[in-house]
Structures are given as C-alpha cells and as structure tokens.
Amino acid sequence: MWAGRVLHAALSRAPRGSRAQSALAQLRGILEEELESIRGAGTWKSERVITSCQGPHIHVDGAPGGIINFCANNYLGLSSHPEVIQAGLQNLKEFGAGLSSVRFICGTQSIHKDLEAKIARFHQREDAILYPSCFDANAGLFEALLTSEDAVLSDELNHASIIDGIRLCKAHKYRYRHLDMADLEAKLQEAQKHRLRLVATDGAFSMDGDIAPLQKICRLASQYGALVFVDESHATGFLGPTGRGTDELLGVMDQVTIINSTLGKALGGASGGYTTGPGALVSLLRQRARPYLFSNSLPPAAVGCASKALDLLMESNAIIQSMAAKTLRFRSQMEAAGFTISGANHPICPVMLGDARLALNIADDMLKRGIFVIGFSYPVVPKGKARIRVQISAVHSEEDIDRCVEAFVEVGRLHGALP
Template sequence: MAVRGLVRRQQHFLEAALLIPVDKHQLTFRVWQSAAAATRTRLENSLEEIREAGTWKSERIITSRQDVNITVEGRSEILNFCANNYLGLSSHPLVIQAGIDALKTHGAGLSSVRFICGTQDIHKDLEDKISRFHEREDTILYASCFDANAGLFEQLCGPEDVIISDELNHASIIDGIRLCKAKKFRYLHKNMKDLEEKLIQSQDGRSRLIVTDGVFSMDGNVCPLPEIKALAEKYNAMIFIDECHATGFFGKTGRGTEEFFGMKGSVDIINSTLGKALGGAAGGYTTASKPLIDLLRQRSRPYLFSNSLPPPVVACASQVFTMLLEDSSLVQSIINNTKRFRTAMTSAGFTISGDDHAICPVMLGDAKLASTFADMMLAEGIYVIGFSFPVVPKGKARIRVQISAAHTTEDIDRTVAAFVKVGKSLGVI
C-alpha cells in the first residue's frame, strides 16, 4: 500500500508539473527498482560489518567423503577435527553399503510426505530400532532434528501450559518454542535455583515442561539432569531433552545423558539427530510415549508437510543402530581419545571448556584471533573452525575441537602439537 501511495503521489506531481501522462506500470517498476537498490545497499553494509568484526564465516570446500582424513579444495589430505562424526561411521563400509542397497531396492526418494505415499517398510523398521535403543514406546522420524524441535512444542503445549527453557538451548529449540502459545520462561544456564524460581512462578499452568539440551554443543557441558529430575518431581513437571550431541556415543553404551547419570528412563521426551554420530547423513526424531507420537503423526507440521527421509539415508542410520545395539565398543574409544586430548591441551596451557565430552572448545575470546588461529591450523594440516558471534556470545570466541572414535592416538598427539606451535606463535600460551 505504501508503494502504491508513493506511485500515485509521484504520478500526480509529474502530471501537474509537466502536463503529460505518466505510464503507471513504468513508474511502479522505477519505484520497485529504487526499493530493491536500497535493500541491496543495506544488505551489503550488513555484510561489510560482519567482515570488519572478524566474524565472517567462510565455507571450506571438502572434495572427499567425511572421514578422519579429508581433502579440502586446493590442499592435500588433512586431519579433520571439527566434524560431528563422533563414531567415525559416516564413511564406514557397512554404512555406505546399506545406503547403496536401499537405493537399489527402495529408490532415491518417495516424492511425497509420509501420510500420502511416503512411508516404506524401512522407515517403520528404523523407528522401531530407535524406540528399542532408547527404551521408549514409539518414535517418529523427521527430515532433521531442527524439524523435530519445530514440530513438537506447538502440538504439546497450548496457552494453558508452561515451557521453562535453559537460556543456552539450541536455536532450533528456541524457534520451536516460539511457535507455540504456551507461557514461556527462560532460566539461567544450568542454574537450578533459577529453574526452581520459575517453577514456583508457574504453578498455575495446566502442565509444565522443562526443556534443555542434554549436551550443549558450543561448550561441551552437560545438563544437571539429576537436579532437574528432582525439581520436576517436586513441582510435577515433565522433562524434554535434545540429545543431538549425546546419542550413540555419550554414556557407557551411547544411550546419552540419561545413561551418563545412571538415570535411564527418567526423561519424558527425547529429540535427537541421525546427522551426527548416527551415520551423518540427515534426519531427526522424537521418541516418547505412544500417545504423544500418535498426536505428532496427526498434527506435527514439519512431519505432515515435508517429504519422508530418502531410503539411502534411512538405511544408513538403520545400519548404525544395528551396530550399536550389538556392540558399544566405539564408545570407549571416543572416551579414551577425549581424555587424551583434554589432558594434553590443559597441560600445554590452553583453556578447554566442557565436561569431559568429545566437544572440546579451546577458548580464545577474540573473534579475529579464533579465525586466524583456525587458518594457521589448516596450514599445519589440521582442519578446525573458529566459532564466534552470533554462534557463541561476544567475547567467547573459540576453536571447537570435536573428537572421534576413529581418531588414533597419533592423530590426537599431532593435533595437540600443532595447537602448541600455533598457540605460541600467536601468544595464546
């Protein structure tokens, strides 16, 4: 309406001043051109501000499959220490073969959503495996865990309900909560006193849901589940956990945060991803009680309006769950590698954040320093990435190192040596 008004005013001005007719369509196009040019200038200015702040995120082009050793465009083979490939299974021969076989037997994709003509036997088989792995009643697959988080809260919680969320929860959780009409509270990160205060303030809610990451991906720290569970029982609240950085490799057999604390079955709803430790392709899921999963199948918008997972993706993840249900030895490998890296880096003088998790943030503080540090590590043959605002808070830039069960002790030691060399040259240690 504003553009139309501007067009009419400009048309009347020109007609009155020049006493000639004006082509309305031509004038509208000129106004649109002007608006587009102004928007382009604004966008370019915003991009320049990102560059000047040192927070520009470049995408390095990998020319090989995801693995411990990868090739990056323009460089020879390098060691990869920044992937979520926690178990090293993204390129495991059995996982790759499962995807190939499914491509041949079930095709490239379903060309549809699940409830129309997009559900195959392998989708149901995978959901059954996930339910058995987590010891839950039922599971629903999504295109990603971002979609799983987007599809849950709107259906579970209405205006009469309350959601109480950790302030550092993943962006997908935040966005999912925004979509629902529940009363919303945020508690200070891992602060149980503040959580209890929010529970006291919200006792008039029909139901209350405490929402937290199991493991917080930027810091590698673990939610205080025992304390959360005690408060949930005291104030009659439910618990939701996002286990994207825990499922498959955290806890004694990879069952995640519940198992890490010896509290299996204590959480009401678990969301997680297939795109990290569990094959690394794509996909996410919600696993919980059967009534909740049935409701999500009927109403969850990302499930109802997104194509079902492609058969090769389903088969790769299914193969990983088969392996984990039979053998959890890879979990011990990642525990050993994590301990070796954290101990050596701390001894060298670096500050490593987190709680003995495979996410090992090397804290640097300055965004430009983190970017420069990562570039110099690449020159040493080590692939890591600097994280800065808005991915992490301002002043808390870091190199987020991620350990894999597939790394050898030699890989760990070589990477630590490179960190020490670069750290000394930049005055970090």
C-alpha cells in the same frame, strides 16, 4: 509533506520496471551494508569445500595434501563405515531416491516404520517418529504439544532449534540460567499455575561441551509435577555405557519423558531426526506436527545408513570406550599446554579464545598445518566468547590427536594466545 507528494507523483509516473529496479538497488545497498558489518566485526563465516568423503582424514579444496579433520560431529566414525555405506546403497537400489511426498499421503515405506521401531527400542521408549532433521523435530514438538494453558522452562543456552521451536508455541515461556538449578526451581515455583510444565534442555551443549545435570532436573521436575524433555543430538550413540545418551549416563532413563535426537551426527552422519517418547505423544505429532506433515519423508538411503549405524552400536560398545580415552588424551594435553578447554569429559572440546578475529586467524593457520578446525563467534556463541570447537572422533588415532595439539601450541604462540 509537499516533498513526499512530489516523490509519490514521480514514482506513480515512472515505469513499473524502473520502480522495481530502484527497489532492488535499495535492497542491494541494505544487504551489502549488513554484510560489510559482519566482515568488519571479524565474524564472517567462510565455507571450506571438502573434496572427499567425511572421515578423520579428508581433502579440502585449496589445502595441500591430506587434512586431519577435527571439526565434524562424526563421533563414532560411522559416516564412512563400509557397512553403513552398503546399507544406504542397498536401500537406494531397493526403495529409490525418495518418495516425492509427505508421510501421510504416499511417503511412508516399511523401512521408515522399521527404523522408528528400532529407535524406540534403542531408547527404551514406547514409540518414535522420524523427521527430515532434529531441527524439524524441535520445530514440531512444542507447538503440537503445548497450549496457552501450559508452560515451558528452557535453559538459556539451549540449541537454536529448541529456542525456535519454543517460539512457535503458545505456552508461557520461562528461561532459566545455564545449568542453574536454583533458578530452575524458582521458575518451576512460578509456573505452578499452569496446566502442564515442561522442562526443556540439551543433554550435552554443543558449543560448551558441558552436560545437563539431569539427576537434579528430574528431581525438581518430580517435586513440582513437571515433565522433562532432552535434546540428545550431541549425546546419542556415545554417552552412557551403551551409548543411549545423557539419561543413561546419569541413570534417569525412566524419568525423562521425551527425547529428540538426530541421525545426522553419531548415527551415520547422513540426515534425519526424531522424537521418541509416549505412544500417545507420537500419535499426536503424526496428526499435528507441521514439519512432519509438510516435509518429504526421509530418503531411503539415509534411512538405511542410520539403521545400520544403530545395529553396529547395539552390537558392541568398544568404539564408545575408544572415543572416551582419546577425548581425555586431547583435553589433558591441551590444558597442560596452557589452553582453557570448556566442558568436561565430552568429545566436544571448545578451545576458549574470547576474540572472534583471533579464533578465525588461528583456525586459518591450523589449516595450513594440516588441521581442519573452525572458529566460532557471535551470533553462534555470545560476544566475547569466541572459540575453536575441536571434536574428537573414535576413528582419530593417537598420532592424529598429538599432531593437533602440537599445531595448536605452535599457532597459539604465534598469535599470542600462549606465552
């Protein structure tokens, strides 16, 4: 106690500037220690700098020549499609760089309303609401919709944005084991005492490439009087016969109540997210969803790109069929070579390696061979389940895919991941 009084007296006599410097030095020490622990664990995430537009072939700072990109959510190859780019430029010229405001003040333009209507038509829902990202859509939904009288039941491997959005709401929270319908049913039985029950799941899980069993989920929801929410960020545009998503793929479009998705992946790759569902819900979100009320409206160029991407998608589904064939080509060749590929029939193809440092080293050596992939480790995925997530695009050629497999086999043998 005496030592504490002496320290307090010394600090009280010290100039404020020196006390602030001492606090800053303490902060630096704490931060450096934490950063060093990340480096030591082999989970440090470096950012590679791309010096070209997004596409199947890119240029990367420090890497020689052209690089084949197998690490983008550009599933349909529309991020550099000339018509998508032109639509963005046209909106930029006509509507400006941005609105400098939120939607309800002076940040709503006709193009925002037109895109929301187009999204609702595409998903066959009553209405839609735009956000700066799908992360914001997930942050805005649960708090506005659910109260302490309600319950939300979430798959344990849902995307971080769903998890964070659920944390913000006051509803009773149940987490069921990944894709485990028996556990979901047990949780639904337990949640019967609450007013509303909302089952929340990703349609396609971004780290594993597996797909939620929506038919079974919807059957259980109907049996126990629950609603169904699906995040379709890794499904919109390419799953299902016409690219509507997992609910179309599995024939339950009329049973899923709420869909959140993104404009920043298959639909042009710029930015933006949305919620689509019942008109009354969308109206409530316009009044209460904090990311909507307190974030600038989506920039006109991004709106133009997404709108044109939807037009192209609704004109033809040929590009969807092309991607499915290329996904099968990659998965079958990699499995024949001896790699374990998680998921099934999804262009997200996680090459499971287990060790974080191994995944990092293989990804680095792949880049030296002209293939852009990234190793994923904790906290993005659970400890001991490090992987390299390969993502197939409709604009990859068969030669691109074969070259990627050949590089994996060579590097895998070099690092002992293959016999």
